[in-house]
Amino acid sequence: MGRQIVHRLLISLPALLGVLFLCFCLMQVVPADPAAIIAGPDAKADTIAAIRLELGLDRPIIVQFAEYIWRVIHGDLGRSIISNKMVIEEIAATMGPTLELMIAGMLFAIPIGMSLGTIAAVKRGTWLDRSIMAIAVAGVSMPIFFIGLILIQYVGYKWDLLPFLGRSGPVWAGGLPNLILPSLTLGSVLIGPIARLTRTSVLEVLGADYVRTARAKGLRERVVIVHHALRNALIPVVTLIGLQAAFLLGGAVVTETMFSWPGVGRLAVGAIISSDFPTAQGAIMILALAFLLINLLVDVMYVYLDPRVARQ
Amino acid sequence: MNILAPLVLDTATEAPVTDELQQVALPGRASLMRRLARDKAAALAATFLTIVALAAIFAPIVAPYDPYFTDLSKAMQAPSAAHWFGTDTAGRDVLSRVIYGSRNTLAIGLIGVIVGGLLGGFFGILAAYFRRLDGWIMRIVDIMLAFPAILLGLAVAAIAGAGLTAVIIAVVVATIPDVARVARGAAIGVMGQEFMEAGRAVGVSDTALIWRYLTLNCISTIFVFLTLRFGQIILIGSALSFLGLGAQPPTAELGMMASQGRDFLFISEHIAIIPSLVIFLIVLAANILGDAFRDVLDPRLQQ
Numbered sequence: 001m002g003r004q005i006v007h008r009l010l011i012s013l014p015a016l017l018g019v020l021f022l023c024f025c026l027m028q029v030v031p032a033d034p035a036a037i038i039a040g041p042d043a044k045a046d047t048i049a050a051i052r053l054e055l056g057l058d059r060p061i062i063v064q065f066a067e068y069i070w071r072v073i074h075g076d077l078g079r080s081i082i083s084n085k086m087v088i089e090e091i092a093a094t095m096g097p098t099l100e101l102m103i104a105g106m107l108f109a110i111p112i113g114m115s116l117g118t119i120a121a122v123k124r125g126t127w128l129d130r131s132i133m134a135i136a137v138a139g140v141s142m143p144i145f146f147i148g149l150i151l152i153q154y155v156g157y158k159w160d161l162l163p164f165l166g167r168s169g170p171v172w173a174g175g176l177p178n179l180i181l182p183s184l185t186l187g188s189v190l191i192g193p194i195a196r197l198t199r200t201s202v203l204e205v206l207g208a209d210y211v212r213t214a215r216a217k218g219l220r221e222r223v224v225i226v227h228h229a230l231r232n233a234l235i236p237v238v239t240l241i242g243l244q245a246a247f248l249l250g251g252a253v254v255t256e257t258m259f260s261w262p263g264v265g266r267l268a269v270g271a272i273i274s275s276d277f278p279t280a281q282g283a284i285m286i287l288a289l290a291f292l293l294i295n296l297l298v299d300v301m302y303v304y305l306d307p308r309v310a311r312q
Numbered sequence: 313m314n315i316l317a318p319l320v321l322d323t324a325t326e327a328p329v330t331d332e333l334q335q336v337a338l339p340g341r342a343s344l345m346r347r348l349a350r351d352k353a354a355a356l357a358a359t360f361l362t363i364v365a366l367a368a369i370f371a372p373i374v375a376p377y378d379p380y381f382t383d384l385s386k387a388m389q390a391p392s393a394a395h396w397f398g399t400d401t402a403g404r405d406v407l408s409r410v411i412y413g414s415r416n417t418l419a420i421g422l423i424g425v426i427v428g429g430l431l432g433g434f435f436g437i438l439a440a441y442f443r444r445l446d447g448w449i450m451r452i453v454d455i456m457l458a459f460p461a462i463l464l465g466l467a468v469a470a471i472a473g474a475g476l477t478a479v480i481i482a483v484v485v486a487t488i489p490d491v492a493r494v495a496r497g498a499a500i501g502v503m504g505q506e507f508m509e510a511g512r513a514v515g516v517s518d519t520a521l522i523w524r525y526l527t528l529n530c531i532s533t534i535f536v537f538l539t540l541r542f543g544q545i546i547l548i549g550s551a552l553s554f555l556g557l558g559a560q561p562p563t564a565e566l567g568m569m570a571s572q573g574r575d576f577l578f579i580s581e582h583i584a585i586i587p588s589l590v591i592f593l594i595v596l597a598a599n600i601l602g603d604a605f606r607d608v609l610d611p612r613l614q615q
């Protein structure tokens with residue numbers, strides 16, 4: 001198993017380099033000259049040239065890329081053009097809220113999605129199964145901002161049940177009410193896919209020999225489903241949840257923007273709209289790295305859940 | 313965006329294409345239509361999509377008003393007989409804007425599916441046919457997969473500036489790696505078939521083998537995958553527009569219209585809700601139709 005994990009780590013290295021290179025290119029191909037942007041609109045030509053020299057923009061691309069990696073490793077992502085704060089500090093402040101939102105969204109979606117999927121599989125072919133699957137298809141077809149708009153308009157504004165603007169602090173310090181609507185919005189896009197896959201997976205497992213054996217032993221149906229079927233049906237579902245991290249990260253960008261949630265996604269969108277290139281580049285890089293890391297964790301977890309993978 | 317990838321990949325790479333499946337894979341058009349028509353939900357979805365597509369194509373004839381004509385004295389009116397979907401903040405007719413907006417929204421979906429599908433399919437099939445290229449192509453695909461679609465959208469918008477072009481580039485680039493993986497999986501299954509070996513044995517050229525044998529046999533798998541991706545691409549495109557990175561005002565695009573309406577949600581909710589609802593219905597119809605296509609064309613994908 002250890003070897004498998006090391007192997008997986010090695011495989012993600014090129015992807016890691018690729019992500020870094022693309023982020024590096026982001027800075028290179030930006031239509032405007034970074035030195036001119038940093039110097040400001042009224043700067044003289046020699047000021048721009050000085051900044052150009054300071055940034056190392058006159059050296060070969062490959063050298064610049066190596067230096068870029070060196071700086072990234074040391075946490076130097078430059079300064080925000082707008083706030084003049086270090087980009088790494090800006091990002092550090094937003095990572096907690098994004099993580100919080102994603103975890104809360106998953107905590108909401110995973111139990112509901114898996115229960116719906118299991119119920120649909122056990123009651124296969126009934127009206128219950130059909131309605132659950134209809135809800136699931138509707139769920140994957142819903143633009144995330146539609147759910148957010150409805151929650152803001154009704155739960156937040158008209159019925160005045162929950163706050164919908166910003167974050168009021170960590171969950172343990174009274175931040176929970178503010179977290180509920182954004183995490184419901186983000187989590188709702190996951191319920192459909194999880195329910196669909198859980199259903200297929202449980203159906204497959206229910207036909208397996210060991211489930212028949214468990215039933216033949218006279219075990220209660222509940223025990224058969226929870227202890228024998230669900231555990232094995234979980235494997236593809238875990239992979240899916242990991243793959244959905246991409247979806248969730250993307251969803252987080254929209255959700256954060258809608259609910260003024262101070263996360264990485266909102267930072268990135270704000271930076272792009274205000275042409276704050278260093279911040280945009282840093283935030284996009286962190287999001288891409290987070291995505292790589294989640295996929296790596298999923299693969300490792302997959303090996304742990306299904307030892308057959310390690311033996312291959 | 314990745315919901316379907318694991319399902320499709322597992323079956324596509326593992327299950328060899330049997331002779332029986334090839335017969336199923338390319339049924340006559342009439343029988344395909346008959347089978348689709350039997351599925352009521354799919355028939356309804358197809359009808360709805362056809363109506364939306366026709367309305368989008370013939371927007372100048374169908375739309376009751378000029379979608380860009382502002383009349384502030386009529387701003388934010390609720391739906392009425394004169395304006396079925398009400399008016400927006402500038403007094404423009406929302407129905408007309410929805411009709412013109414679905415033009416752009418559908419175009420994003422179609423371009424994403426067609427261009428992304430062609431490029432992805434090309435690379436996937438090349439990777440399966442020329443084993444020496446396989447490692448390289450799939451490594452690049454892995455790197456591309458490291459950028460989720462929304463992130464790509466952010467990156468492209470950061471470079472090229474916000475606009476419809478940025479969204480289209482993002483959805484095309486995001487579609488390529490997924491299609492490449494599916495196409496490669498399907499093509500590897502076909503490569504193991506005897507007719508490929510037979511073709512090579514009698515000296516059929518690489519080009520002919522790739523086009524006439526390999527691609528034709530993979531096309532239904534790729535087609536089904538792309539139908540299922542169409543809705544996802546529309547969701548991504550409208551999300552990017554909603555964020556302000558896509559179509560810029562006053563251009564009518566459904567996601568951007570929802571975003572503009574968001575600022576006036578509490579005063580007049582229909583401005584944001586109606587375009588969002590239309591996106592939902594288009595994607596829902598596309599997904600239902602995609603599922604039906606999959607059941608008919610490529611039963612292997614049905615898990």
